[in-house]
Amino acid sequence: MQNKKRYRPNVAAVILSSKYPEKCEFFVAHRSDIKNAWQFPQGGIDEGETPREALHRELLEEIGCNDVEILGEFPEWITYDFPSVARGKCYPYDGQTQKYFLVRLKEEAKIDLQAFEIPEFEEYEFVEYEELFRKVTYFKRKVYRRVIDYFIQEGLI
Numbered sequence: 001m002q003n004k005k006r007y008r009p010n011v012a013a014v015i016l017s018s019k020y021p022e023k024c025e026f027f028v029a030h031r032s033d034i035k036n037a038w039q040f041p042q043g044g045i046d047e048g049e050t051p052r053e054a055l056h057r058e059l060l061e062e063i064g065c066n067d068v069e070i071l072g073e074f075p076e077w078i079t080y081d082f083p084s085v086a087r088g089k090c091y092p093y094d095g096q097t098q099k100y101f102l103v104r105l106k107e108e109a110k111i112d113l114q115a116f117e118i119p120e121f122e123e124y125e126f127v128e129y130e131e132l133f134r135k136v137t138y139f140k141r142k143v144y145r146r147v148i149d150y151f152i153q154e155g156l157i
Contacts, residue, residue, distance in 0.1 A: 005094040007079055011054045012042035012098045014148060015068070016157070017126045018105040024157060026132050026148075027105075029063070029113070029121035037137045040144070041120075042098065051099040059103075063124070064115025067106045072156040074100035074147050083139045100147045102156055 015027035031037040043058035045051060052070070059066040081095035105111075113121050125135075129148070133141050151157045 005081070006092060007095050007097040008093040009045040010042055010096040010098045011045060011051050011058055012040050012100045013055060013059060013068075014040055014100060014102045014144075014151065016071070016102070016104045018107050018109060020104050020157075025126035025128060027063075027111075027124060028127055028132060028135055029124040032119050032122040034137075038135045039137055039140055042096075045099075052101075055101050055103075061116055062120045064112030065105070065109050067109040068103040069106060070101055070103050072102040072151055072154060074102075074150060078143055078147070080139070080143060098143075102151045 013027075017023065017025040017027065019025060026040075028038050028040065031039065041059055041062040043054065043062060045054040046057075049057070051073075055070075056066040056068075059068065077097045077099055079095060079097040082093070111124065113119050113124065127135055132148075133145065136144060148157065
């Protein structure tokens with residue numbers, strides 16, 4: 001008998017720099033706990049929390065800043081399994097089901113990766129669309145492209 005897979009409810013932020021719409025740059029950060037893993041900020045949704053509340057909390061925890069304007073929300077939840085290298089990190093989950101948001105940093109926003117005791121990320125960059133897919137970890141590329149392409153088709157990027 002096969003056990004049913006368990007997925008952690010999660011939010012993820014596609015962050016555009018404050019230079020948008022003049023310049024379209026995406027925030028991507030290097031995880032401090034997984035070698036060569038670059039990704040968007042993301043994190044679990046706590047009990048009783050809405051996805052938007054979780055988004056603001058997670059941004060504050062992960063990049064020390066939630067001074068953003070929400071531009072859009074991906075209409076579906078996206079579910080994926082953890083690759084073997086990451087499995088066990090979020091035990092007892094097999095993967096995550098994520099709600100993606102498109103946000104723009106406000107002009108006065110200040111990113112501080114050291115804002116919390118144990119930093120999630122060790123460095124970050126703002127990159128253009130094509131560079132993003134060369135930089136991010138392999139197992140996130142397909143989902144990221146799907147989400148960003150949706151926001152482009154909707155005229156939000």
